[in-house]
Amino acid sequence: MRDVALAPPSTAPLTGGLADSVFETADRSPTLPVLARRRETSPSVWEEVTAVELRDEVVDLAKGLIASGISPGHRVAIMARTRYEWTVLGYALWTVGAEVVPIHPTASRDQVEWFLKDSGCVAVVVEDEQAVMTVGSVCASLPRLRHVWQLDAGALQELVARGEFIPLATVDSLRRIVLPDSTAVIAYTSGTTGHPLGCALSHRGLASPCDTLLAGWRQTTAPPGEQGSVLAFLPFSHVYGLMIQGVCLRGGLLMGHEPDLDAETLSAALRSFRPTYFYGVPSIFEKIYKNFLRTAQQNGRGALFERAAETARDFAAACERQRLGEGPGPGFDLRLQHALYERTVYRKLRGALGGRARRATSGGSPLNRELSLFYEGIGIYVHDGYGLTETCAGITMQPLGRERSGTVGKALPGTDIRVADDGEILVRGPSVFQGYVGDPAATRAALPAGWLATGDLGRLDPEGYLTITGRKKDVIITSSGKSVAPSLLEHRLRMHPLVHQAVIVGDNRPCVGALITLDPDFLAHWRTGLAMQSDTPSREAREENALREEIARAVAAANSAVSRAESIRVFRVLPGQFDLASGLLTPSMKLRRDRIVQTYAFEIDAMYQARSRPGRLRLPDDLASWDDADNVFR
Template sequence: MREFSLPPRAAELRSGGLADSVYETADRRPDAAVLARRDGHGGDRWREVGAAAFRDEVAELARGLVAEGIRFGEPVAVMARTRYEWTLFSYALWSVGARIVPVYPTSSAEQVRWILADSGAVAIVVEHEDHAMTVGAVCDTLPALRRIWQLDAGCVPWLAALGRQVHPVLLDQLRWAVEPQSVAVIAYTSGTTGPPRGCLITHANLAAECDTLLAGYGSIFAPPGVRPSVLAFLPMSHIYGLMVTTCAVRGGVLLGHQPDLAPGELLPAFRSFRPTILLAVPYVYEKIIQGARNAAARGGKGHVFDRAADVAVRYAEAVERHALGSGPGPGPLLRAAHSAFERLVYARIREVLGGRVNYTVSGGSPLGRELSLLFAGAGLTIHDGYGLTETTAAVTAQPLGKVRFGTVGRPLPGSAVRIAPDGEVLVRGATVFAGYHADPVANQQVWRRGGWMATGDMGSLDPDGYLTITGRKKDIIITSGGKSVAPLVLEERLRAHPLVSQCIVVGDNRPFVAALITLDREAVQLRTAMAEPDVHAEVQRAVSMANAAVSRAESIRAFRILPHEFSVENGMLTPSLKLRRNSIVSEYASQIESIYASPAS
């Protein structure tokens, strides 16, 4: 199949902008809890914020922005972790017709300079003194930048007090002037291969994304009779994280914020907030399973966990075949084994997330089939999706009740997917962005005849319209023998092994394919403590298992184990946790050379 589309299910935004939902909800249900704030840093108590109270905070802050000289259509940057004030500023800026320019809080001074200069930002909200110093180091090169506000220095109450001199009618006039095609966000891509590009996301784009998900997937946010709630922890500087918070506010889903992704901070937040749905990236799901496996190993029950994982995968596969009409479902023995592990293992995995999550969503990068099956078998069906910054997050998702693990689902209602003759994925629909900011060359490169946007991803559609992503077009490895290799399938299979934390496949213009691998240190320590087989030999077995998925010419012939994991801090990962392939290859050039200086196995 070369093309697939579904008709829209959500009404098109015909007037106004995203901020209107805050004011309309407050008018209809002033006392309804729409957000929850943590009492104190790292505490386990949450204070609910009603719709009218949130509206008033938004309006007061918006009037303060006007008093500070922020004008309709001007770009204002936000550089902070995921916290209540990020959402508050989003709706205040949209209330005055300003454009949000998200900046990752881990950005270097040069990255900050590029984004602020390219967007023409007139002001920036930072979280703390370190961020202010980063901006201060480059502000002399930014003539458009007029204001810097610091959250931890009390800028919110200061702006709210300043705004009392602005008449509320002026704020209403600014909000009413916003149109669906007005730009809401200038969202910058991760810049894995070059300078980040600013994607112009309109109010209509974000509304279409949120309303489509709420209309088609509203039932997975919570069981009947249970108030839906979501804990936002993905960076709001990424379109996925920003979409999650906007969707929650727009759909009346109780929204909490968690700024730290470290397991020691995130898992207690799950337990105290108890969300009804989890929206995350594959990295988070991998860490949840790795943490559960390591915990079992510490208690001397690693073999029990591995057996339970195998049963979960086989059980989910049987359920999948039955749902798709190609099998009878799990047999009696498999059902019995699955039932036995429910209390011992699966319930404990769900309890880590607070005990109320029944459905989960994954995006940002493709999720491996085996990991998807493991979670489904443990009672947490993951609805994997696919999208880009340019598509305002998801453009495909798994249909409810008809999940095909290993794919990224079918086009969302109102969207269309086409496979180009060279295998590139093209998309079209209401969520596709308005173009790149001040970059006519990039705009010419991305658009195709008929309004199709070239994604840069390679993929295929099955007869029922399910999309499978096989890799990035620019990441395809071509060996010196002329063999084209898509690294994604090998990397996914390697990461599924308990010892492997991260990996990158290399081999461009080389005689064979190789891999750089980082290890899960806790898993290695546990294995060493139990005097289990040599780690290098175990990694070799993982490589051999990954190679079973490809031909001999595409297989990994050699590998090196690296001393440190890839991270955002060392520049090897983007803030959205994607590999910076060029940076990794450059940093570990000597290790790569040593691979090819030795004979291949």
Template structure:
């Protein structure tokens, strides 16, 4: 077992509710630029919002909620992408002691119906008319909804007008009544194995998570003398995106919102916002790397890029060895090469992120070691972390200045990690949730004498760094009795520039096989290089050259495992798995059971020999 003692503070900083930091920051530093709001006005479309302006807007909206019938302890759902209004509404609800129920904007009618019933939601705010129609279809005689507001119909302004006659003191009295152990948010799991479970996240859970990270890692968010800034493009309906927004407001970090995760929308937003720090998932770092390589290849410079990538990895490995006392760091010739490639390649990569990012965090799943080394060598050190909805975000993280690529770090202060006899990861600490809503049986199954059984498999290395090897429920057992963890094979295959996703299958089958999807942009690039006519995957699944490319990637991945674990067959699918078709989670992880159901015929075909 590994763990750190509690943070050394005179008093816990999470003595009240999450909304308090909004009011305290405004009182302390009213002119601080607390947020930047995306509008058509201001330089490059970002309008600054001071701490005082944000507080006043939050309070005004909170008054509107009171007049609109929202009371202390009521549950109000927010169904929206990541945008400024979501943050205003959440803090307004916390100001009056209400509980926020985040709902993914891609949720189906059945998922919304379940959440409305299970959480006994009193009111809901949706982003647009399509969401309103989903809620209407999900509502029935047992639904307790008394109000629905719509963001694109200016509900924020309507709430402000509605609450104009309410005295400030009434909001302050509500806010003062919020206790740390009160539920702040009910965050629902993805529900891949039955109905989604509502995780009860308290004000103390989220405050502890954010304050521990700000205290231990706040120094790496920006260069000295530069105001730290973060563009939050993670889904705020997921605990990761929710935590990022709360941490920014608690730490005086300038916060922006970006609703679209696609590279075409995200990269221009990063370039204009110019964040100093990045919170992302491995999918984002993979997309950035592959796009950079394709750009170099299209310009005839792929050889230069590949050499620069090799030098970046070698340089970062040398720095890593030196940090643990097993090497002297990069030698003179490697330093010269690194400096040259910094000017020619790495600086251009950093410019894609806005030019100011030197450190970042990857969460949601483990960042591949080689990719972490590449980004570190290119001047962006990625601190990998690990956590779940039930832990209010990270429970482990790479310590500043002591990154071990390929691991997810050590327990954050006040938390501990234990590996059970079967290899399951157990954790404990102030950030661990209060349990599942209306589900004591599920709560009892995972909370054991103060420990939370995560369902993830892993091990601790000699220095106490956690290595995640996969989900316990995802382990594949072939008909020959061989247990196979799919994650390492899938990660190896995704390293190929054409492959966007991979699902390893083989439960109760004689061998391991794979469903593979191809990145459309990478495919178009490859077709242009090969002089092939542009066509989508539906016409390319049986292309011999494409299959040969994928087969080489499969053969390379197979060299990392035993023959019993190797991929014997694969199928190239006509479409990528997506969040919209319910086959991926908001943090871009595969929903294995949903994919297996959707592509059951394709999986069967892999074994018809």
């Protein structure tokens, strides 16, 4: 092994289950607002739910679950978006000792069947009639399934009514026998190859990163004297969303729910809820940046925004050098420029996120350093962390006062990180999962010598900062034997406003290629600007040529970060998007690479064939045949 970063001791150990925090907060601070839900008659108005009100709702629903035969160890699936009922239901299930199986609401019929069968669920909670039909179509293969409850049909109210005769003492007795090492969640991995694996996550494992983050970073969630607030919008079917929920309810932060990830809806929710802390995945932060740029250009202030963004990055980089003891900090001229843009630009950008957030967290995959510096420069520092399903989400965080953009920070207290000789990141700590359900062989393979083999590649610097360089299984090996980690190229491609998604390909090919999708909102804006410049009959051809040039510039910018042998030499722009409905994205918005390559096999073949030259086919490894990046459009 090499590169070892051992962390300091952890926080106090957990003594019960996750549901205890709801009861303890209600006893300690009964009137503390802990959840907020929209008023039915006015969606922009949020009504607060106090700790004691939440506890009573959880108890009433727990009684209904008991009356329906839900017992400790039973597994119940929740197939719903991020909504108020998800939280109440999840904590009611943990109160009676049941295990939650989160399923994304857009999961396919085959996925739903596998999740419910593999986990042995006795009940499933869905949102609407469409989901009822999906579950109903697979019920014949699910002999253990007893209940299908539909939220939009009043299922929770019916459960509460059913449990009226259950005494409170029964609920308390079940809650008190839940142990820290009892399984709380069966979370399924993305399953890019073969069937998804169910990760058994304990109450202790899920609570550990939440309590550690609260102990060391609570002060970043709100200004002194204010209660922190978070708008939850990422799916609770992914462990990142569950961790955010856990941090809020264990830490007494006010949490609202936004089930719709549509850009306009989410933006309106942020402005009305006004969170003090923001979180997301890199694609969310990229989208927000592009929306800032597009809005500025539409208002004729594109050049002003770009100057302000450059100043923000320069200012943040100078501040970073100062706090790390590597420089004197921003000079007078830079401070003056930054102060000017603070009054004219940055304050308005923060207002688009509600106006109160000064810190944020990014997870799911590494955040581009330039983007991280931009957000820090406008006054919202983004803590880029690292974790995975098998570690109950977060295992690293940026140390306060020593943050370093471009890394995912250092190991959380109580967690140990190593990097093996082949570059794979190994993890050991209290949040590591219990194993894969029904697959002891896969569990043994993932936990060699007590360390979790994450499958991620990275490096630790002498101070313990971890940098993620890619996924072990994603490394591309060209026909000439060159190994290429795709993440850096993909991140840099996505920094271009027109690029929405990018997938690097090239296994057993003579060079690296890229499949690119375009940002529909920015593309429409770009086309409008181009049309204003010319209304001639040749506008369509002119537009296509201009688009080729723009994407070629994006490719050239990405290639500037790598060697010639690793650079993109062919690319194709696809007409659609990689999305959840097509099965090409995971619920955490990660690319399903294997499926994308299979789906677009014809386009990939055509992309490479378009650049091959007669007479050179016997020398596929000769990169002289691939001097210029191809820009094939459909």
